[in-house]
Amino acid sequence: MQDEKMSFIGIVGNSTKNMAFYMIKEIFIKAGFSSIYSNDNDSIIILKSKRDKQIGLINIMPKDLKSILNLNLNFNIVVYTNVGQEERIDDDILKFFSSLKNVVVLNIDESNCINLLKGNDKALVMTYGLNNKATITASSLDIGNSIAFNYCLQRELLTVFHDKIEPLEFPVKLNLIGKENIYNSLAAISVALCFGVDINTIRKTLIEIKGLERNMEKIYDNKFMIIDNKCINPIDYNLTFETVQHLKYKSIILLNGMGIDFGNDNLQKIIDIILNWSSILGIKNISFYIDKKAELIEEDIRKMFSNTNFSYNVFFSLRDSIGYCLEILNDDDLLLIMGNDILNGTKDILLKELNQYG
Template identity: 25%
Template sequence: MFHNSNKLIMINLSKINKIHFIGIGGIGLSAAARILNQLGKEVSGSDAVESEITVQLEKEGINVFISQEADNVPLKADLVAYTVAIGEENLERQRAAELSIPQMTYPELLGLLMAGQFGIGVSGTDGKTTTTAMIGKIFLAADLDPTIVIGSKVDYLGGNSCLGQDKYFIFESDEYKKAFHNYQPQIAAITNIRADHLDVYKDLEEIKSAFAYYLKKVPEDGLIIINNDDANSLEVISDVKAKIITYAIDTDADLKAADISYEDGRQKFKVLRNNEVLGEVRLIIPGRYNVYNALAAIAVALAEGIDFSVITKALADFKGAWRRFEKLGDKNGTEIITDYAHTPEGLKQVIKATYEFYPQNRILFVFQPHQYNRTKNFFDDFVLALKTAEDVIITDIFYVRGRENPDDFDVNSKFLANQAGVAYGGNLTETEKLLKKKIGDFDVIMLIGAGDIYNLAKDLLK
C-alpha cells in the first residue's frame, strides 16, 4: 500500500502487468525495473539522457524513451513508478494522473517488492553501496539465492540487481527523503551517520531522528548491526526492540578488526569475534573505510550462519562496485581511477586510501563537487578535505537536476579551489584539456565525484 494524492492505495503486484518508470536511468529505479522485467512484467520507462544504464536496460528488452513526454506513458499501464526527484509537474506524471493510473515512488515500490521476504538493509551516509555489494557476493558464494538491489553496478551481477528464489532480499536502504521509512528489514546494518542531504533535512539531529525511527521498525526477533566507532550511530539505537551486534576498529565490539596492514597490493586484517580470532581477511580494495564495510558485511553473514572461510574467499576477490575506487585502465603509463565520493569525509577517506595504496607514486586528484547545496553547506569541510592532498584540480560544481535551489548558487568551485589552495579546472571540457597536458607528470590520476566526472575519466583513456 502507499499514499497517492492523500489517498491510501492498495497495490497487489501479482495483478500488475504493465509498469512504466519515470527516471528509469536512476540507479535505484533501474534495479526495480530489471527485477520486474525478470518477473515477466511488461516494463517501459523514460529518462532525460541516455546512459550506460539505459542502454543496458534496452538490451534486456525494456523499452526506454530518451525524453520525458506525456505520450511515453502507456494508455493501459497498471502502475507508474518514479524517482523521488521527479515532481508532480512532470509531464508523464500529469498524464498518469489524467489516466487515473496509480503512481508510487521508487522507495514505495521497493518496499512492496520485499514484502514478506527476509530483508537485509544497509544504510549510512557513506559505504552503504559497497557493504550491500559485499553482502550479496558473500551470500551467493554460500550457495544461497538472494534477491539483491544495489545502488551501483557490480561485476558479479552484470548490473545492479538480481532476482533470487530464496527468502533473502538484500538491498541498499537509502536515507534520502526518508526513503528507508518504507522498509522493515529483518536485519538492518548501519555504516555511519553524518550530516548530508541538507536540502531535505534540517540538520544532523533530524537525520539521526530519521535513522532512529527506521531502526525502531526492525522487529524484536530481528538484528541491528552498528558501527561502535561511530558516535552518531550509537545515539540512534537507545529505543530499538531488536538485538544489537557491534563492529569496530578502535573500540571494543562484538566483531573487531585488528592488525590492519598492506601487502602485495592488498590490505589485510584479523577479525576477532568476542575477542577470539576468527582468521584473516584480505581485500584488493583499499581504505580503512572498506575495513568497516567488510566488518558490517561479515557481521551479517555470520549472523545467518555462513562459514567464515566462505566469507573470506568471497571478499578476497571482491573488486568493489562501479565508480568505487574503480580502476578504469592505463593511459601511457598513468593509471586512471574513479570514485563516487561526494561528501567531505568520503573525499578525505578516498584521498588517504589512494596514498596508502600507492605510497611511492605521484598522484593527481580531480574532484567534481556534487550539488550546490552540499558544496555550500559543507564548504569549510571540503576545504579541509582537499588540503589533505598535494596535487588537486577542482572542476565546476555538478548541477543536480531537481535538487538545486537558486539560493545556493552563490558558491562556486573557483572560490573553493582558492580557499583550499588547489587548481581550478573549469568545466569538464576545460579540465580534460588541462589533464592531457599534465597526464605524463603523474603515475595515478584519481577522479572523484558523484556527477558526470566519470565520463571525463573514460575520455582520458581514448
C-alpha cells in the same frame, strides 16, 4: 504473513551506493545464490538458493524508514553502517529500530548507535568496530594500496539457524582503498556468518571485489595507479585526501571536474583544500575539466592561483584533460580523479586510452 522460506536483511546507511550492501550480495552469490529480482536502482534484491531459500536484501536510506516500517517485514538482520557521518536520530529511525526483534548489527564507533535501541529489549545486538569493546573487531591492520586485517569474533555468535559459532579469528584481504571498507567488510562478514556462509567463500569473495563506481574506485593499478572518487562538496575533498595519504605512490596528478552548479564559494574552498594538502600528499599538477557553460570559472581559477607557483591547467574537453594527465604521469604516480557528475564517463575514456598505450 511472511513466507518462512524468505529471510530479510536490511542495511541502513546514508548512501544509495552502500558498499556493505554490495559485499553482502556478492558473498551470497559466491555461496551459490542467484539474483531473481532487483528493482530499478538495485536497492532491493531477492536472492534464491539451490534449495529454494530466499533472501531479500534491502538497502535502506533513513528517509525511507517510515515506508519500510509500514511493510511490517520481519527482518532477520538489520545492519547500521554509517561511518563518519552523523545522522540525526528522528522519530522514524527510533520507531524502526525499536520494532526489531532479531539480530541488529551496529557500528560501535558511531557515537549515536546505541541510542538507536532505546526501549528495545528484544533484539540481539552485535557490535562491530575498531575498538576492543566491539563484539566483532579487526586486528593486525595493514592499510595501503590494498587492505589486510584479521577478522576477530570475540564472543559466541548465534546464526539465524540457531547454530553456535565459537569465538574465532581469520585473515581478510581487500583489493580496496580506505578505512571505511574495513567497517563495511566487518559488517558483511558478520551477516554472512549469521547465515552459515563458509569462511573461505567469504574471503575469496572479498578479495575479488573491485569497488563501486566512483567510490574510491581503483580503475587501474599497474605501472601507476588511477583512482576515481565522486566529490560534490569540500568535505568530500578532505575525506578523500585523508584516505589517499595512506597509499604508496611517488607523486599525484589531480584531475578535478566541475560543472556549472559548482559555485564560486565552493570553488575557493576546494582550491584552498587542494593547496593545503598539496605538500603533504605530493600533488604536482592539477588539471581542471570545466563544463563549457561554466567557462567563467577559468578566470576565477586564474585569480585564485595568481599568488602561487602551483602547476595547473584548464580544459573544456574531458578527453583532452585525460590525455594530458596520462602524458605527464610517471611510473608509480597516482592519477586522482575528483569531482561531480561532470566526470561520469571518465573510466571508459581512460580504459580506451590505456589500451592504446598498451
